[in-house]
Structure formats: structure tokens, C-alpha cells
Amino acid sequence: MGEPTPVAGVLRGIDHLVHAVDDLEGCADDFRRLGFTLTPRGRHRGMATGNYCIMFDDDYIELMGIIAPDLPDRGLRDRMAAQGEGLDRCAFAVDDVDAAFATLRDAGFQVNGPIELRRPLELPEGEVEPRFRLIRFDGNETRLLNGFICYHDTPEITRRPAWLTHANGVTRILGLVAVAAGPAAIGSDWARLLGGDIVNETDSGVAMQIGPHVVEIVRRDTVSAVLPGLSTDDVPAIDRMIAMRLAVSDIAATRDVLTGNGVVYSDQADGSVFVPPDVTGGTAVTFSKEAS
Numbered sequence: 001m002g003e004p005t006p007v008a009g010v011l012r013g014i015d016h017l018v019h020a021v022d023d024l025e026g027c028a029d030d031f032r033r034l035g036f037t038l039t040p041r042g043r044h045r046g047m048a049t050g051n052y053c054i055m056f057d058d059d060y061i062e063l064m065g066i067i068a069p070d071l072p073d074r075g076l077r078d079r080m081a082a083q084g085e086g087l088d089r090c091a092f093a094v095d096d097v098d099a100a101f102a103t104l105r106d107a108g109f110q111v112n113g114p115i116e117l118r119r120p121l122e123l124p125e126g127e128v129e130p131r132f133r134l135i136r137f138d139g140n141e142t143r144l145l146n147g148f149i150c151y152h153d154t155p156e157i158t159r160r161p162a163w164l165t166h167a168n169g170v171t172r173i174l175g176l177v178a179v180a181a182g183p184a185a186i187g188s189d190w191a192r193l194l195g196g197d198i199v200n201e202t203d204s205g206v207a208m209q210i211g212p213h214v215v216e217i218v219r220r221d222t223v224s225a226v227l228p229g230l231s232t233d234d235v236p237a238i239d240r241m242i243a244m245r246l247a248v249s250d251i252a253a254t255r256d257v258l259t260g261n262g263v264v265y266s267d268q269a270d271g272s273v274f275v276p277p278d279v280t281g282g283t284a285v286t287f288s289k290e291a292s
Contacts, residue, residue, distance in 0.1 A: 006107045008195030010100050011092040013211025014173055015150045016053075016060045017244055020080055020088035021281040024065025028052045030280055031063060035168025035257035038063075039158065042121040042130070048073040051119070055163045059173045059213075061244070064088070079146075086282025087176065087241035090145040092210070097133045097151035109193070110139030114151070121157070130157045141193055144178050144186050144217065144239055168257045171290055174245040175214035177226060180205070181239060183217040214245075229266045229274030230284055242277070243284035251289045 021027040028038055036054045043050040050067035053060050066073060079088060094100040097114050104111045113135035121128050135149035142148070152158070180186055183205030190208055191199045198209045204222035208215040218226050223235050227243055236242065248254045254273055258265050265275045272288040279285075 005192060005195050007103055007109070007193060008198075010094060010103055011149070011194065011210055012095060013093050014059050014175070014213045015091040015093035015152075016062050017087060017173065017176060018062045018064055018089040018091065019086060019244075019281070019283050020064045020076055021085045022065065022080065023281070024050060024052070024063065024067060027063050027065065027281045031061075033261040033263055034275065034280070034285070035254070035261070036061075036166050036170065037163055039163050040122055041067075042119045043067060045118045045120060045129075047071055049076060053158065053163075054166070054170075055159055056170065056172045057159070057164060059093075060158075061173070083238060083240050084236070084282055086277060086280075087244065088146060090142075090147045090176065090215075090241070091150040092147060094135075094149055094151060097135065097149065100149060100151075101135050104135070109137065109141055112136040112138050113149070128157050130154045141189070143189060144180060145176075145215065145241065168254045168287065169248040169250045170246045170254075170287065171249055172247050173213060174247050174288060175216065176241055176245065177216045177218060177243040177284075178241040179220055179223055179235060179239065180217050181220070183219060186217055186239075227274070227284060227286070228268055229276065229286075231276065234277050234284070241283075243286065245286045245288065247290040248287050249290055251287065254287045 032038060038052040038054060041050055041052055048066050048068045048071040049064055052063045101111060101113055114133035117132040117134055119130050121130060131153040133151045133153060187199045187206035194208060200207050204226050205218040220235055223230060264279055265273050268274050272286045275285040277284045
């Protein structure tokens, strides 16, 4: 879809996926049943939102919901009203947040930041406060994924060894699937940011290789081929993210955990395990054996 751009390589992969729900505590219980270890609940200072995180070595999943309704929420409630629960945002990782901001700004992107974010976290030994710096895209450069950049100033707080091991064997995020009426047009927009050499057309739409992660943007008529376990009733009428793909160390152990916890799932022809979106609060999940 074009040549490399001046900012190609700035985004080194997905930092985390934001899964937004109305009932944060119920969602946390759902993901525990899936076999995940969750961090203690955090809150965003001065904001309506709280979260639980599912941490892996290099990326993670954030479960987010409203816990202080009187405070601002940066549009979360409006987005959930418009699109429903499920994947809401995709955060990207960079090596140097200040250099990334300067490079993107100088290339003509409408970026805002770095914005400081603090997230108090209650631990048995007392409160700690992970710190982050964010870069926001204000020019619709990351449409469909509602993307932003997240840089961790205190990774040692949130990546404690006890939080990195999960009974279901998940080791990392492989990528995500989004549905859109015009994947090629969206891919062309993303090519300006990522570089056209890593935004490739597929039989179902486009695939974007961002570091170790693959973002699939597919047409509605191809969803059943891309996600065979997904009911046609669960394919949204609007363009949005619909599934996360996760890697596991032992797929048999994953099945054992899901079966033992009474989780509905289906085995796929490619050897993966599919969990429908009504189990998680709006996002389909595929578990696949990590390639050796």
C-alpha cells in the first residue's frame, strides 16, 4: 500500500488492549474464570474509571469500567452507548516517548502529549502509584482502533512476577480482529503511520504487522472465515474491534481450565480455542498455541 514513511517503526507493537464494560467487577470475575491472574483494582486519578489488568511479559489487557460516576471519563460512557461493551482502545508501545512525540509531530501528525497519567493501586502493603506518559492522536490517524501511545515510567510496579503467570497458559497478545465496511480505505490511512510495506491486503480485508502483533481488519462477509466460532448475531453492524487473539504455552491446559470453570468454548480447525463474546462482556477471544 505504499513506501515506508518517516515515522515507520515508531510504534513497536501493542502495549495493551482496553476492554470496556459496564460492570467492572462482574467482568473481572469472568476473566478469572477464563484462567487469568488479575492485578488488584486500580483507579485513574481524577477520573471516573477504574481497572484490573492482566499482565504478560511485554503487553497486557486492561479491563476498564466506571467506578466514580461523578468524575470525567474521557468519552468512555458515550463510546459504550454507541458501540456496546468490548474492545474500546488499542494502546501502542514506543521505545522513547519524547522522541516518538517529536518524530510524529515533525511528520505532521496531530499529536498531543506526552500526557502524564497516574493510577493508584491498592496493595496489601499499601498504596502504590504506577506512572505512565501518553500520546494522543487528535487527527483521526488511528481510526477504528481508537489508538494512542502508552509509555511506562514505572514498569516494575505493574509487572510483578506473581501477576505474570496465568492458569490458562496465556503468554502474550498475538493481535486483534476488527470488522469494517471498507478495510482497504482504513488500511491506506494506517499506512501513513505504519508504512505501506507492513499494511497488506488479504482475502478478507487487510492485515497490519505491528512489531510482534497482527491487526486484522476484515469485511463483514468474511468474518465467519476469520472467526469461525463467532455467531452471525455477534457481528456488529458498525465498524469496531471484535476479537483479541492470545498465545498460550499449552493449549490442552487452556482447555482444561475452561472446562473446569464451566466456560463455554469451541475447538477450531486450526487447533485454537474460541470463546464467544457473551462470556467476556463483548469481546471474542481466541487462544492459540505459541509457535515454537
